[in-house]
Amino acid sequence: MSDLEPTAPDDQGVPDDRVPPRDPLAPEEPLEPNEVQFRVMTAESVVFDLGDSSPLVHLMEAEVPFRSISIPIALPEAHALYNAMNAIEGRRPGTHELMASVIAELQADVIAVRIVRYEQGVFYAELDLMTTRGRAQFDCRTSDALILALRQGVPAPVLCADSVLSSFYS
Numbered sequence: 565m566s567d568l569e570p571t572a573p574d575d576q577g578v579p580d581d582r583v584p585p586r587d588p589l590a591p592e593e594p595l596e597p598n599e600v601q602f603r604v605m606t607a608e609s610v611v612f613d614l615g616d617s618s619p620l621v622h623l624m625e626a627e628v629p630f631r632s633i634s635i636p637i638a639l640p641e642a643h644a645l646y647n648a649m650n651a652i653e654g655r656r657p658g659t660h661e662l663m664a665s666v667i668a669e670l671q672a673d674v675i676a677v678r679i680v681r682y683e684q685g686v687f688y689a690e691l692d693l694m695t696t697r698g699r700a701q702f703d704c705r706t707s708d709a710l711i712l713a714l715r716q717g718v719p720a721p722v723l724c725a726d727s728v729l730s731s732f733y734s
Contacts, residue, residue: 602678602723603627607710610637610646621645621710623679623722631729635687641707648714660708664715671696674720677709682728 604626611620611634619642620634637645644660647653657665667674676692689706691713692699713720 600680601726603631603726603729605633605679605722605724607645607649607714607722608632610642610649612642618642621707623724625724625729631733633724633729633732635706637707641705641711644711645707645714648711660711660715664712667693667712668717672700674713674716675699676720677706677713677722679706679722679724679728681725682731687728 605623606626608622608624611622613619618636619639621637621642622632622634624630624632644658648660654661672693672695674691675694678690678692679687680690681688687706689704689709691702691704691709693702694700710722713722
């Protein structure tokens with residue numbers, strides 16, 4: 565018997581509190597009416613195309629159906645994101661390295677980046693932090709959130725609202 569399988573009640577009749585693993589083939593439980601479903605994404609690359617006005621960051625869904633989105637970002641943020649993806653440190657801390665150091669020094673953790681919506685060609689994101697005072701969420705540019713997530717000791721997950729992905733794949 566594995567540690568994840570439920571066991572019979574103990575001698576006092578109290579059932580084991582371990583939860584069995586979810587059957588991946590079982591249908592998903594219905595969402596609450598206002599609940600947003602997120603998909604885990606990975607930052608695949610930053611593309612600098614001299615023929616395009618903005619560099620692009622390519623994000624890929626981590627699970628089937630492996631959808632991807634390309635987000636235009638400014639040149640300085642593209643450079644900072646490329647450095648963060650490749651663990652390149654500058655001779656002096658840039659804005660994002662400084663902010664990552666401040667977050668760490670304040671004993672906070674970036675627990676997630678959420679891309680929450682796409683409106684009129686603009687992606688909107690939130691940076692989700694866990695601090696000693698509790699959880700805090702900040703509205704921010706997607707590029708800044710991605711850079712800070714990748715600058716953590718253990719990169720924070722990047723989550724994209726399913727509605728954002730679906731808007732590109734409908």
